[in-house]
Amino acid sequence: MAIKAIDVELMSPTGGGFSFEQLVELAGLSVAQAITKEYSKESHPRVAVFSGPGNNGLDDKPVNQGLMKQCMELDIPFVDSPECGLRDTDLVVDAIFGFSFSGEVRQPFVSAIQALKDTAIPIVSGNVRGEGFQPSMLVKMEEKWGLNLPQFPGTDQCVDLNAQSTPGQTPTQT
Numbered sequence: 001m002a003i004k005a006i007d008v009e010l011m012s013p014t015g016g017g018f019s020f021e022q023l024v025e026l027a028g029l030s031v032a033q034a035i036t037k038e039y040s041k042e043s044h045p046r047v048a049v050f051s052g053p054g055n056n057g058l059d060d061k062p063v064n065q066g067l068m069k070q071c072m073e074l075d076i077p078f079v080d081s082p083e084c085g086l087r088d089t090d091l092v093v094d095a096i097f098g099f100s101f102s103g104e105v106r107q108p109f110v111s112a113i114q115a116l117k118d119t120a121i122p123i124v125s126g127n128v129r130g131e132g133f134q135p136s137m138l139v140k141m142e143e144k145w146g147l148n149l150p151q152f153p154g155t156d157q158c159v160d161l162n163a164q165s166t167p168g169q170t171p172t173q174t
């Protein structure tokens with residue numbers, strides 16, 4: 001898959017020699033910046049992050065352990081069910097699956113995906129697509145080939161491709 005190839009190239013000596021952790025931090029920064037452009041902390045103060053079992057969700061990775069430690073120090077609660085995650089929430093970040101998702105959703109993620117399908121809360125998906133639901137925003141990497149990059153303002157990590165969006169279109173930040 002082209003997105004996977006981009007990661008491999010970015011981590012190669014000729015592609016910049018990025019570490020996995022750097023790419024993860026940059027991906028997280030892009031998602032965070034795209035969110036702040038579309039959903040202010042005044043309008044969407046409470047955010048639930050649905051984190052998956054792979055690198056998209058950063059499960060069992062040192063970066064994730066650091067983030068979890070930070071959440072505990074900042075009294076950011078962890079919930080053990082999608083229903084709890086969606087209670088008292090203004091925005092959901094879908095970090096469940098990335099480019100290695102395949103086939104029908106398998107347990108134990110069926111209830112989480114169903115909860116995202118059923119909710120009216122805006123969802124920001126940080127991967128190539130929502131699994132059967134329509135995210136309100138998709139933060140994705142552009143395919144490398146045939147890239148027609150828009151101008152990224154300043155040092156921004158993202159730009160709203162739908163700035164002149166038609167009503168009802170899913171905002172896409174890239």
Ligand SMILES: NC(=O)C1=CN([C@@H]2O[C@H](COP(=O)(O)OP(=O)(O)OC[C@H]3O[C@@H](n4cnc5c(N)ncnc54)[C@H](O)[C@@H]3O)[C@@H](O)[C@H]2O)[C@H](O)CC1
Pocket residue numbers: 007008020023024027052053054055056057096097098099100101102103104105106107109126127
């Ligand atoms: N160099 C890199 O890999 C970087 C990746 N980044 C992000 O990581 C994901 C790719 O990570 P990977 O672990 O390969 O895949 P996923 O995150 O999609 O998770 C796969 C995980 O999910 C399970 N799974 C797959 N299909 C199903 C299913 N139908 N039902 C249930 N479970 C499923 C599978 O068993 C694995 O455990 C990439 O998208 C990036 O977002 C970093 O951002 C940068 C470096």
